[in-house]
Amino acid sequence: MGRYVIRRLLQMVPVFVGATFLIFVMVYALGDPVAALSGDRAPDPATAAQIRRELHLDQPLWQQYLHYMGQIFTGNFGTTFDGQQVLDKMGTAFPVTLRLTAVAVVAEIVVGVTLGVLGGLRRGRLLDSGVLVLTLIVVSVPTFVSGYVLQYLLGVKWAWVSPAVALGAPLDELLLPGCVLALVSLAYVTRLTRTSIAENARADYVRTAVAKGLPRRRIVVRHLLRNSLIPVVTFIGADIGTLMGGAVVTERIFNVHGVGYELYQGIVRQNSPTVVGFVTVLVIVFLLANLIVDLLYAVLDPRIRYA
């Protein structure tokens, strides 16, 4: 197990280097950030040159990349054009997005798995069809539609919640954005769990357990659910990464000052230090989430061994 983890960690190094270099190239290709600094006005050449020199923008791309990586390993993610430390921005943005993701994942697990289990156990009945229709609707509505509609109905029309999240993103205000963020994945979790449960419900080991006279609750939770969760765990693990980086739309709609918003701002403003820094951290999050998912397999299914 320990050796497996170490091997996986070592494999991450080339992935990390490759991914960050690609990001670097792409951000670089967006155009000269200094050209956009003063709007439609042409920036003063001497001032622009000064800024380029201080940000090392006057060097060739590969030198900039080396310099940047060198900085990262000393814990310095650089400074944005408005003079803030990227590290400080991360310090405020990541906890907010982490909370939002947590709300979303909890909603996914609680609602998604429950609906999936119910649908799978009552295969073909009214409840199952009802859940199917519901998930189809949810999957086909894009986040920016469900987001704006729920925001208007719950926030403005009925005034149950605040339509925009206050600064600092308190947890109670994140419930609505979290659920909106969870909606699409929630439908997938439901479908996955349902299929898996429906399949395993007819498996031999379940029949054996029933024949042994075990209580129904125990069969469903210990035997059936545990074996059916592997694909769901894989999905949720990969989803955590997506949710953390892909909350751009939801965060903008609900005024959540998190990772998605900072990334969006960074791209619109051509703030390359922000974009590269945040994506770098997201790459690490993705890699670690994948590793944890793989390790969870062994917990769920004792037959799986890592060497």
Add this chain to the structure above:
Amino acid sequence: MRGAWRVGSVFVVGAVVVLAGAGCGGGGQDPTVVRASWGDPQNPVEPANTTDVQGGKVLDLAFRGLKRYNPRTAVAENMVAESVESSDARNFTVKLKRGWTFSNGEKVTARSFVDAWNYGALVTNRQQGAPFFSYVEGYGDVHPEGAGEKPAAQTMRGLRVRDELTFTVRLNQKFGLWPDMLGYNAFLPLPRMFFTDHDAWLAKPVGNGPYAVQSYAKGGVMRLRRWDGYPGPDRAENGGVDLQVYTDSDTAYTDLMAGNLDLVDDVPAPQLKHVQKDLGGRYINQPAGIIQTLSFPMYDAKWSKAGVEKVRRGISMAVNRPAITRQIFRGTRTPATDWSAMALGEHGGYQAGLCGAACTYDPAGARKLVAEGGGIPGGSMKVTYNADTGSHKLWVDALCNSVNKALGRHVCDGAPVGTFADYRTKVTGKKMSGPYRAGWQMDYPLIQTFVQSQYFTGASSNDSGWSNKEFDRLVSRANAESEQRQVNETYHRAERILAREMPAIPLWYQNGSGGYGERVENVALNPFSVPVYGQIRIKG
């Protein structure tokens, strides 16, 4: 068997830990404070480094300069200055009023200005607004033009402190209307603390305006409170202003509708349809000092050779401005008839109709002129714009549609560029092969900011590379005049050359738009489309 519980508890414990980390937000809201929408400023909020509206809001709240532009008429009026006088349009004596202080108690003296200006101009401080000091003698020494050159001096020799409340300025050329520039943010005074403890100042700026910064959470909210010791004439009529950063102007608008916000100063385009129904009389739509134009690449021989000016004029006549401003912009733009902006006011040099027939929709005339000029160079043209901000696609498509219809042939298409930075890189790198969108927002209410900056030979923002000797001569002559009326008249003569040569087609003047909640009243925007926060009153 135990495994299942372990999985379950991993999720539960994880969720609980993360959820427990959430703090409580909110707290009491001071009822006398105006809650206004804000965007993150692009640069640190230093006076000479602020060229965007968002940073400009803070400076307008927390600072007062020598002059201030009247929020209604845009005329420069003395604020901290007692007088700014000159006998030769080149040597100016600035006298300050007695009794002004910064909110930390420090006196506002001649040195507060001279030190701030020298800081702003010095190239190593890399301030975006440095070129505003370029008229001061000695600017070239502190701000050499070549990239990477070291400054030869630390201060401009044109600035001299005479006594506590007097300093003199010597310009490197005659510029009679120079005092009217002094209402611009770059010319604001700074306290000693700015130089001695720069980081602390940035964390919580200290100024001499009607409001003092109470707290500033970068990227989040800036809380400004009325400064009761403010010595100026324009004391705040509310208890304070909270500038709140929103991720999106749509969200700010929604929060306004829900009553969680008192003021938005940017009504997003999709909301314009129903803004009257939502806000009624609480919707603001008034001219701002911004003009949008369609520029031609005059560095490209096929667009600049003799005779093609007829084509350029013809294209201008093929644009149905009233229809586009009505249908696409829903009245938030006004068809342009000169190269400045309506909000500049006649005092500042705006004059309607200078473009004449060339800016009036006339399909027959357009066809005739384009044919006389030899047709569209290359047979067709692409109008380049940046697609990431400002919904430019909508109007560019409408404009091309109008041109195609008027000329009776498909000659015009839009050509989007992904990001604004890439777009600007191409524009300043002179890589355009057809017309492209250009916008200009005034810095100070003088016609010079519109006309000279964009069309004078070699001017910093003359991106199209157009050059005309007669035009240059008129602009130089206008700048040497000291009477505003003569300056304006000479500039109008120069604009008539623009009408004849048409290096850029005036499209429309942009309005500032905003909306406010039922809790506040007396809300207006100034000609720079910044809300006049100080005069907002809380009802009841």
